[in-house]
Amino acid sequence: MSDTPSESSSANAEKESRKDFIRDKIDADLASGLHEFPITRFPPEPNGYLHIGHAKSICLNFGIANEYGGRCHLRFDDTNPSKEEQEYVDSIQEDIRWLGFDWGEHLYFASDYFDQLYEWALHLIREGKAYVDDQPFDEIKRNRGNLTEPGTDSPWRDRPVEENLAEFEKMRAGDYADGEKVLRARIDMAHANLNMRDPVLYRILHAHHHRTGDQWCIYPMYDFTHGQSDAIEHITHSLCTLEFENHRPLYDWFIENLPVPSRPRQTEFARLSLDYTITSKRKLLQLVEESHVHGWDDPRMTTVSGMRRRGYPSEAIRNFCADIGITKFNARHDFSLLENAVREVLNRDALRRMAVLDPIKVIITNYPEDQVEEVDVINNPEDESAGTRKVPFCRELWIERDDFMEDPPKKFFRLGPGREVRFRCAYWLTCQDFVKDDDGKVTELHCTYDPETRGGENPPDGRKVKGTIHWVSARHAVDAEVRLYDRLFNHPNPDGKKRNFLDHLNPYSLEIRTSCKLEPALAEAVVGDPIQFERIGYFCVDPDSTPEAPVFNRTVPLRDSWAREQQRGN
């Protein structure tokens, strides 16, 4: 019993993805011999940066490929040249790799299939299952009917095949302006599913495409592209979010009516909704373009690049995605679940360092003026192999303003007049006196130290101390800027209907602290190092950082039961 490996409670082993209804289905398809192994795909449109919601989909699709010995393709859904850019193609690939996944040779673009798709459009026309519609945009809209009323057939619906062929060719040749004509499937204008009411297959768009250039002036719609692209790639399980549920009949209609090389199946799952965040590419773009944040990778953004810059480990994001599972229920997840996943990994990995964010000076009156000692401080109590480091200690130190109270309550285990605390791994100090400026702000503490407590050890006389605080040698401190982040929105569902998400921006989402005092070892930290500022939180080096002007981001604060108790008013 006791020799059972206890991975479950630690982040040591990558969490195993729990089974869900999609994996159940795959199990069944494998068992029945329908497929040898699953082939999935992640199909982003390159019109924005990836966010936490995409991470869920990436973990699902690539995760399945990894677990079942299948594969997952990366396919850019680039059928709308007016919104898509190379910048996004690049960032998306970088983000997926950072998340820890690999598509190998299987990088594709829907635009790779434009020729084939065009052929299939011709096929439908020849079969009498597609026609060129001359109705203007508004007419098509009006004739589609609505949720309760059936649509009306287009006057061009029964156009002869030869004429359709000729018209479609003229569309392709550029004989018409944008919007002048469309190619539509000929299905059923009275269908209860609006997607089946003669959906548009091709529209005219005289636009430059990031890959095909000016080769085309007609572009296939998503519905006419996606399933067929899946079929071309022999995707077995085409996984998408719930809003495409109503598109499945159309997806299947194309698969059934076209000579496609395979028969992929679409399955839908609920998209991710995280409290206090937004997962809408349009709104994320707006935040960037209107400068409510400092870019796609602003650490307050739940974009993949933002979370990376914030210091969230990709392993934590993967664990989080495994934790929330895959269902068809429109759930809203507590933000604390993500933070828990982040803390779990960081607690295991982060090197402990001492940093004072809001400093007040401590002068040890009985410590020799010029003496400097190097004390050994533990790098990571969760990982013995991380060892210790030398930290300089001398007569003048910085400590956190919060660690002193002029008139402390009984349960305050830190410094106050006459109170003794342990300075982490150094000595026990007793506060003898304090100095205030004209505004009544405490500027300086005068303390004495007990030489018998070196290393922070208990003194021989058996004295006890409740609190341990961190400190930085004033003479050796490195000055730095520290950026403290809070949630970007102060409403749990800023994305909600009838709500303008901009009204709920948290004005205090970024607090910049300058003149923070860091222990010297922190000068060596580089971007990507997970660090814990002891007793404060997890931090990382921001890319803005330079050796002359270090900049740190707060990834997430430590749990703070003292602060919690304070807030409850005890």
Place this chain on the structure above:
RNA sequence: AACCCCGUGGUGUAACGGUAGCACAACAGAUUUUGGUUCUGUUUGUCAAGGUUCGAAUCCUUGCGGGGUUGCCA
């Protein structure tokens, strides 16, 4: 309003006709040279009403509640 989908503690998520479990959150305690970590314990749940069955969270019916769909976006 029509069609499709979904309802399990505070929030999520398991249980595939047979003891409602887990995570997060909250609370209490133990340990602790981080008021961190770790450990222990506690509170709270099957949307409602009928039906099928020896037995229903699970199957059926109805109701209620939530989401999606009326782009030449994806």
